[in-house]
Amino acid sequence: MKKKNIYITISIFFLLIVAFLIFRPKSSGDNNEILGEVKSGKFKVEITTSGELQALNSVQVLGPTEARRFRVGNFTIEEMVDEGTVVKKGEVIAELDRTELFGRLEDKRLDLEQTQALFEQTQLDTALVLRQERDNILNLEYDVEERELVLEQSQFEPPAIIKQNENSVERAKRDLQQAKDRYRIKLMQERARMVEVSAKLRDVQTEVNQIEEVLEKFTVTAPQNGMVIYVWGRGGKIKEGSQVSSWNPVVATLPDLTSMQSITYVNEVDIRKIKMGQRVDLGLDAFPEKKLTGEVTKVANVGQQRPNSDAKVFEVTIVINESDPLLRPAMTTSNTIVAEEIEDATFIPLEALYTENDSINYVHLKSGKKQEVKLGLSNSNFVIVESGLQSGEVLYLSTPNWAENVAVNLLEELNGKRNPDFEEISASPENLTQLDTED
Structure with missing residues (x-):
């Protein structure tokens, strides 16, 4: 009886193992496959950059330029309002040393x-x-x-x-x-x-x-309303105790806060997409809830290399349409430049796109095919598919397990239109040999 019980126990154990192997859940690789869908609708080609606010118009606040006629070479700033102070026309900005x-x-x-x-x-x-x-x-x-x-x-x-x-x-x-x-x-x-x-x-x-x-005039006053911004001198930003040359007696700048612009830099890959007149959506890092609009008004013709960067960039000027008392010079902006808008386009996520031999672009369809696609414009998240897919088709955003042994279903074009005779022809060696024979 004891031996019989042992055999029964061992049999049950093996049955459990077999049942586990047969009915166990799929592997993590199968469960983690992510699907996406081919979508249709409005497509925007957007370029996102960060910029810095500047006043569109600013006035230089000058010390007495006539002082050099009386052999006064430099002025010393005795008192000066704090940087960022909003002043009205005629208010005192700085007092200069009159001793000399x-x-x-x-x-x-x-x-x-x-x-x-x-x-x-x-x-x-x-x-x-x-x-x-x-x-x-x-x-x-x-x-x-x-x-x-x-x-x-x-x-x-x-x-x-x-x-x-x-x-x-x-x-x-x-x-x-x-x-x-x-x-x-x-x-x-x-x-x-x-x-x-x-x-x-x-x-x-x-x-x-x-x-x-x-x-x-050694009492320097504001020529217009604005915010006091210190200028850079030989020893750094001008402040109390700094000396100003009588040949260039700029004490500060007074930007007009009612008209602002954002200065940003676009890399050389995307600069060909930027044109004057394009719409821009802006945000402020300091006030995330604040949304603004603007327009590209200037695109530099010559690139430059920014500090701590090897890539060449081009300066782009964006004029802000709105006027807001919260806007201040040197604030950081997030700029989304709408380079192009297509009202009706078919597009897929960039994650679904693969390349073979550096020339064939394809996707993995849920139907089990690797389908070649012809691409159009792209943005940071999606790319337009001009042919090869239909709206609503489901595709993989990650490489499925079956993809390794499946050939790419190639596109063929005839007179600018897709040739249906080639739609279902696989790119396997057998099918290519059959095509050569028929030719």
Whole structure:
């Protein structure tokens, strides 16, 4: 009985093993086969890139460019608003160090005082000189009148006396005429002196006024509404304590936040698909819920190599249609450029596509065939199938177990149309031999 029980137990054990082998679940490879479907509908060729926001229009905020006329080579920024501050037209952005120009102003004011004193002294000298000349002329006129009276009273005197008096009158008249001529010359001389001193005084006064006007510009104000963005100088971004050259006195830039653009870079493989006027859908990394639209307005003709990358890229400018107070320069954008839209197309997932001999593209159909397909445009997820498949057909997105020993069902074209005589011909060696025989 014990032996019989042992045999029964062993038999049951073997039966269980056989049943397990027969009815065990399929292998993981069979269960993990992923299926997809051939779809029809609108197809978009999209290129996705990341970009950076910039203002479409921006104004440079300048320090006093006239300062170099007064031998001021550099400005030091004493105070400056924080970067990113939104300012209105006329509000203060920065205060520049006035020390050097103040020194120039004090020197010029001293020159002005000296020139003013010289002007006043010249005026007094001129008045005294011309007054003396006029007094001399007046005295000489009196002298001529007196000598003429003497001549008139000497009519009954001897001829010699009369002649002597006549000569005396002529001499007095000549002295008077010489005095008048000398006065005219003196007048011209003094006028010239006054013109010279007046011009010098005017020049010094103008310089003083100009320096005072330039000093007012050391308080830098916003020329328009916008956001303050620091510019890069020789030692990095300009900030408090930085020096700005008077030959390039850019203190900051003031972008107009109402019109923005995204600067992005497209690799050389996709740049042929990009054209001006294409629609772009944009998103903001900082505000994922914010959706914007834009348009490609500029495509670079020459590529460039970006840092830490071996691939060549081309700069593309996208103007954003909407205006939003949340938009800020240097924000990162996700750009989806719609390169082309096809209203009615048949397409499959890229995962379903395989290539043989670098020339034949095919898919694995659920019906058990490896079908060659003719491809059209593609995007990051799908590719258009121009021939070889029908909408609704089911295909594998992974390589099925039976695919290794099945030949590709090739396409043939005749006059631009698919030839039905070749649709079901397998690419096996037997069928190829049959075709050669029939030919």
